[in-house]
Amino acid sequence: MSTTNAHVVVLAGGSGTRLWPASRQDRPKFLLDLGGGESLLEAALRRALLLTPPDRVHVVTGASHEAHTRAIAKQLGIGSTIVEPSARDTAPALCLATTVIARSEPEALIVSTPADHVIETDSNQWVATMSTMLEIALRGDLACVGITPTHPDTAYGYILAPGSSHTPQRVVSFKEKPDRVTAESYLQADGCLWNSAIMAWSANSFVQHMETHASAVLAGVQAAISEPDHVDPVAWSRVPRVAIDYALLEPAATAGSVVVVPGTFDWADIGTWNAWAGRSPTSAQRNLLAVEAEGAVLYADPAVDRRRYAIFGLDDIVVVDTDDAVLITDRAHCADLKRLVARIGDLGWDDLL
Known part of the structure; x- marks a missing residue:
């Protein structure tokens, strides 16, 4: 399917500790150039623009990184920057972005991608993978991209989806940062993939899944943005701090509502x-x-x-x-x-x- 009607949400957050001293609190990993000639955020936004026009790309970032993030996005013609008053992890951040988008387009299809991962791919390969995810999202399922492991990495999360590693499969479970022995067993198992944290959904189905599996997060976010274009910092501070994997993906996978799409591109989360x-x-x-x-x-x-x-x-x-x-x-x-x-x-x- 065409991706031009999709929205893309780029998550730009982080505390700046994992790649210290190059990364700092005011210069987290997504603002670094790790050898590609541009910051990781800029590279992520360029990939987003392969999928959809600038007015349908949104960056979610923290208040302390707002100025840098807006400046980079503006250079690429992107004007939508959604600012969190404080860090509450990825579930509230993605719920916030989806709620903002859904207010003007309830049927919107949304791709979410981190701003701080290294991805090497040609445009056709990238667009084809995202298109497959959006087709799955259109059916009401949650979609994610899995990467074939090249080594038993204990710093990555894993997706377990027995079956072909070359076609979309329904996810059985997610396993976060296993020990070395477990990671080695995953490397040999059929249908075990690295979790790339690249996801897709439709706005209305996302809300439905959140109501079922993470109602406290959804209610907290909705209460914090009761006024258009304003996130109340006090109400936001009461939103449960939780990652999207724990809040939504894991229980939704247990319910049979998550499909993984194998990503054939080169991917890494440079966490160390x-x-x-x-x-x-x-x-x-x-x-x-x-x-x-x-x-x-x-x-x-x-x-x-x-x-x-x-x-x-x-x-x-x-x-x-x-x-x-x-x-x-x-x-x-x-x-x-x-x-x-x-x-x-x-x-x-x-x-x-």
Whole structure:
């Protein structure tokens, strides 16, 4: 089907801890250029524009990121920025966007995609996958994109949908961030896919599913936007904080209402510097000399790109160099940077948060 009548919601949120010190509270991952020549948000908006006109693209972001987000969207002709007064996780954010869209178009079809994932695909492949999702959404089901795993990643969520991994299948369940042994078993199993967090639904069916599975979230969001174009911050703070996976997708899958569409494009949620290492551009290593040092990872902010780095005798070391802070760690600790960032706050180094 044609995607030109669909709306696309791009979720632009985050606390800026997982890729510290490049990411900060005022510069979360979606505002970073991780080697593609533009911020992840800009890349996500360009993909959205492959599906629908600018006036049907909406960005959901937090108040602290509103100015940066609006500026990037404006450059692409996108004017709809929906601002959350405070972070309540993805279920309230998507409920907010869907409610706003449905007020003017109750039958709207909606694609939702994160702003901070790395996706490499040609336009035809991308549009074809989204079109298949929208056909499923038109029937009243919730649709999502699953990616064939390439390794047993414990930082990703998994979709279990036994059957062909090449055609849409009804989802049996979602499993969030399994341990290593479980992730390895998923890699060998039929119909186990990574959860890309790319979804589609019709506005009216979304509301119906929320009424069934997450009525408190729906009621809270509707109460917070009782006035058009205004989200009351006090009422919003009372909305349950919960991810869309737990609030809606998991119970809806149990009820047989979720269909996964296999995504054949290259996808990654760069949640750690270790994950970024496999995708870092060649230019990231041009100033690195590693001797007797296997698996070295280097990220240098453009502000310090003139510096050169020599690593000798240390395997799996990770160096992230920015204009005001340098991170030195190893691959084994990359997934736990929140602990380090918490200690930085305890020291009173608030300028680095």
